[in-house]
Amino acid sequence: MPPPLVSSPEQPQPLRVVLFGVKNWVERLGTVWVSGQLIELKRRSGAVTHFLTLRDTIAEVSVTVTASSAVLDAAGPIAEGMEVVALVHPTVWSRNGSLSFECSDLRASGEGRLLAAIEQRKRMLQAEGLFDPSRKRRLPFLPQGVGLITGQGSAAERDVLQVARARWPGVRFVVRHAVMQGQGCVEDVREALAVLDRDPRVDVIVVARGGGSVQDLLPFSDESLARAVFACATPVISAIGHEPDTPIIDLVADLRAATPTDAAKRVVPDVADERAKAQQALARVRAAMLRLIDRETQLVRSLRTRPVLADPLGPVNVQFDKLDELRQRCRRAATVRLREESAWVHQAVSRARALSPRATLLRGYAILSDNEGKTIGSTSGIEPGQPLMALLADGTLHAQVTDVQPREDPA
Template structure:
């Protein structure tokens, strides 16, 4: 393309220069570039988003536009990842600024590995392998601790030394395996199955020191993650260092930041436990003393009460009341007996006054015929009849010789 002819007297219009620049730049066409995703700005509801790509070696960065469809098709990409992008340079006619339009975006290198691991995490999480409700608690003091680690590794030394320093009597069942490389997954999985079958092993530790993303990649393997999830024995994952989070860290029942941290989690510290026992004993003694003091105070309070100062006092009061009631009852009975005796005596007197015997005692007699018929008139007998006279002390039989009737008498 030949340069534009121009002079101070005959300058080119700005639109012509921009159009020529735009035409020349766009002749480059689409090109694949690699770089680090420095910044990603997703605009909610917008169709176009902005990315900043930086060269891995030089201080060079460009702004790239990408549609929502391109970003969604790229999968899980995040700031800091290495990516490759299919970009097309162009010049905006209005501002004259150079920009790049991205039509395809993919993670590359470690970024690609991280994207794959992230996708695997999402799949396993959806299946519930990371569910906290399914994680098993660690035993307080296991009979035996299973350890899977590299032979002669620093991780093995750290776990054994720290655990035995905390609890000297701890027992270990150690299984050595390659902790990186192509055979790592198979060997770790076989060692895990062997320890899970051992009835003496009550917790399993998988320990490895730090390393690169590629070194720790086997511990994000799907089959190993599922093997850890299927273990009946609680599993402690101690892979890498604090920033490293392989998938088995999320599947394991407990994640330890380092192998040393794993040793601290699987066995208690004998010094700490002794201190806790001493503290508990002190609290028990203090609680016992407080309880005894409280009960002693309660007993002292009871002793000062009148009922305990003179236990027979209430009995004496009740006895006096009983005696008083008894005396009142006896007086009432005697009074009633006197009343009833007087009434009986009066009734007897009346009965005696009306009794025929009382009349007989005054010298009267009851006369009846020999047949027992009462004689109440001189007309009832005739001379020669026999009469019977009932007296106070017996009877007299007499023969009637004369009957005299009084004339003019009233009875």
């Protein structure tokens, strides 16, 4: 032990001297392997040093631990809540005098080691695409047959059968019993999967088991079982453990159920529920049809109140009256035009008759012509004894000139 520092109120020791003394004394303890539960992990992006908090598994004791990125990466997949063992070296921070532990090696232990191995397996299978949501198939609405893989006489079998039959009494199960934990579990479940997958009566397969420890559920994180589920042509529902349990088979299956009871609720519909939905749908259809009929009735009533439907011949009568009026106007216009044209024709005829030679003949005149038909309008060139023709209003006279007496003053 280092000698105690001499100090008094008159001669106190500087804080740095005391802190360095404590730091040197603590760091002389060297490295030691400790076990505990990882309750907090703060990985800072881009930082070299990260902070962890370890707690004793029994006593309410916790310490702060620092670890480099290389130490955390070498530890594999670790998460809060896991049990770990760490090689630590105690030290005192000079800046604030806090006690810390520098970790140079970190390993999962107990269940933590199992969880780390499972986590590493998950990452590998995920990289291969076994968890891809796009490959998961939809469950049939009402399966012809349900394959059930579970332990013989187990509570999981009782829950699935009772709940499913209560929801849909006509559901048919094909049950295959298997060892659901420990040695032989993986082989039994794989064989049952293969048998049910080949059965044409089975439309969906349920793998059900109640809760248990990490070790009890470890077979359902087996790589070969996960690949067997992935290879199934029939949709698979995984109902392993309780809500917090997530074995690898849950991630590969087409549907993860929180519990066996939840699987029974998902594999078949509730007949009462479906009947209620059908009644609701029927009520909605009936209400929609009544609304449609009422709307169309209102439309018909509205159309019937319109003048064109109240008196269908009304528009025809209106047009007929218009046509009759137009006919009367046309008749009047034609009559007036005919009168005007008739008067014009009469005037033209009167003028033509006034200018016609016949009118002159009717007044007692005659038209003289020689034998050749040439009109004689003068005594010149006419000889006594020359035959002439006189055209009268009612006929022709043949005459002979007996004497010619020309007028001395023709004017």
